[in-house]
Amino acid sequence: MRINESTLVAAPAGTVWRYLADPENYLRFLSGITHWEVVGDQVNGLGARYRILVRVGAAEVGGLIEMVEWNEPFDIAWHSVTGVDHRGRFRIREQGAGRTRIEYRFAYGVVGGGIAGILAEVAAVLAVRGQMRRSLRQLKRQVEHEQRRLEVERLRAARAPARQ
Amino acid sequence: MLGFLRERLSSRLDARLEDRDPDFIRESLPLLWLLSTFYFRAEVRDLGNVPADRPVLLVGNHSGGNVIVDTFIFSLAFSTHFGVERPFHQLAHNLAIAWPLAGGMLRKSGTLSASHEHAEAALAAGAPVLVYPGGDWETHRPSWEGSRIDFAGRKGFVQLALDAGVPIVPVVSIGGQETALFLSRGARLAQALRLDRHARLKVLPISLALPWGLNVGDFAGHLPLPAKITIEVLPPIDLEREFGPDPDVDDVYDLVTAQMQDALDALAAERRFPVIG
Numbered sequence: 001m002r003i004n005e006s007t008l009v010a011a012p013a014g015t016v017w018r019y020l021a022d023p024e025n026y027l028r029f030l031s032g033i034t035h036w037e038v039v040g041d042q043v044n045g046l047g048a049r050y051r052i053l054v055r056v057g058a059a060e061v062g063g064l065i066e067m068v069e070w071n072e073p074f075d076i077a078w079h080s081v082t083g084v085d086h087r088g089r090f091r092i093r094e095q096g097a098g099r100t101r102i103e104y105r106f107a108y109g110v111v112g113g114g115i116a117g118i119l120a121e122v123a124a125v126l127a128v129r130g131q132m133r134r135s136l137r138q139l140k141r142q143v144e145h146e147q148r149r150l151e152v153e154r155l156r157a158a159r160a161p162a163r164q
Numbered sequence: 165m166l167g168f169l170r171e172r173l174s175s176r177l178d179a180r181l182e183d184r185d186p187d188f189i190r191e192s193l194p195l196l197w198l199l200s201t202f203y204f205r206a207e208v209r210d211l212g213n214v215p216a217d218r219p220v221l222l223v224g225n226h227s228g229g230n231v232i233v234d235t236f237i238f239s240l241a242f243s244t245h246f247g248v249e250r251p252f253h254q255l256a257h258n259l260a261i262a263w264p265l266a267g268g269m270l271r272k273s274g275t276l277s278a279s280h281e282h283a284e285a286a287l288a289a290g291a292p293v294l295v296y297p298g299g300d301w302e303t304h305r306p307s308w309e310g311s312r313i314d315f316a317g318r319k320g321f322v323q324l325a326l327d328a329g330v331p332i333v334p335v336v337s338i339g340g341q342e343t344a345l346f347l348s349r350g351a352r353l354a355q356a357l358r359l360d361r362h363a364r365l366k367v368l369p370i371s372l373a374l375p376w377g378l379n380v381g382d383f384a385g386h387l388p389l390p391a392k393i394t395i396e397v398l399p400p401i402d403l404e405r406e407f408g409p410d411p412d413v414d415d416v417y418d419l420v421t422a423q424m425q426d427a428l429d430a431l432a433a434e435r436r437f438p439v440i441g
Contacts, residue, residue: 035212053245057197057200057201057202058197058200058201058204058205058206058207058208058237058240058241059193059197059200059201059208059240059241059244059245060211060241060244060245061244062244063247064247082247082249083244083247084244110193110194111190111191112187112190112191112194113191113192113193113194113195116194116195116198117191117194119194119198120194120195120197120198121194123198123201123202
């Protein structure tokens with residue numbers, strides 16, 4: 001099953017990238033997430049590994065994931081190593097006028113399980129899509145807030161020499 | 165002939181930890197997830213209280229007659245939280261393990277026939293082990309005692325944790341006793357029929373359950389009502405830290421059951437209606 005959701009944020013791609021590249025931010029914007037932990041010494045970048053858990057229905061699903069694409073400032077993609085088979089991607093594309101489109105792609109599959117597996121895959125779509133939409137809304141809020149903070153900082157820095 | 169049957173039965177009851185099959189468990193998760201999410205509206209809280217890197221003795225209250233839906237829900241939650249790769253074993257009554265088809269599936273799920281030795285072997289191999297000290301006595305208690313911890317004074321789990329040197333993690337669950345209307349344990353009936361001697365059964369439960377109506381014994385199980393199941397994992401109890409180097413079994417038993425009863429009372433207080441939750 002593959003689900004795509006996207007949002008347009010009022011911030012340049014660089015700001016979006018810096019926000020998404022920091023693993024500490026994932027607990028702040030990913031909806032339904034109950035656990036996010038860096039596994040190993042590598043905090044981010046290609047090959048970084050995280051243990052994640054997201055509540056879907058009666059279970060927390062997730063496992064170990066590994067970053068398999070780290071193409072600044074365009075793409076971050078990951079694959080599952082253990083746990084529920086899935087892959088995900090944040091696709092970041094500038095749209096001009098200081099705006100950026102973030103596409104959140106998520107594909108998952110239930111191994112085996114026969115008809116129950118197919119039903120579970122379909123039944124989980126609503127829950128997963130809802131979480132992706134809420135995550136993007138949160139992400140948009142956080143990134144735009146960060147962008148406003150950066151602009152204020154820049155204005156202050158520009159005024160500082162004039163006062164002296 | 166009798167010897168042959170006895171040999172077959174005892175070989176079925178042997179604890180073979182390697183019978184657990186992670187691929188089988190992974191493939192059974194979708195069905196368990198569907199049932200848990202949509203039929204039982206299950207909620208499993210605070211699984212993070214189970215230490216991720218060491219064996220522990222999980223001690224639960226047993227509910228639901230012979231259809232122990234909360235065990236399946238907990239197993240689903242455990243497997244998705246920690247991954248099917250992490251070994252996890254449950255102890256079950258000999259009759260369940262020896263059953264031809266269901267017994268095989270239980271063994272693949274990591275279930276071992278209930279004995280001190282089997283649990284010790286699993287803990288020594290580094291796996292968390294789930295036990296239900298109340299066993300058949302507790303799981304067949306009347307529905308109106310659904311929010312009562314009743315281990316019938318069985319303290320073997322304390323000695324097991326002490327022998328293995330592992331912490332106890334209490335697991336309380338509510339809703340299982342609403343999957344049928346359990347009327348009586350039928351303890352006197354079981355005694356009169358000498359089931360205790362012949363089949364290690366102290367009860368011959370009587371309930372009203374689907375699809376049978378009046379259900380005596382619950383040997384063939386029943387179709388559970390869609391009762392909301394809520395399970396809560398309590399913080400681990402480190403016996404040596406809590407009770408010193410030589411803990412008293414009675415003190416540990418009292419603490420564990422008291423903590424479980426408090427947590428179960430809180431879960432019961434959240435429920436507004438039977439079955440609906």
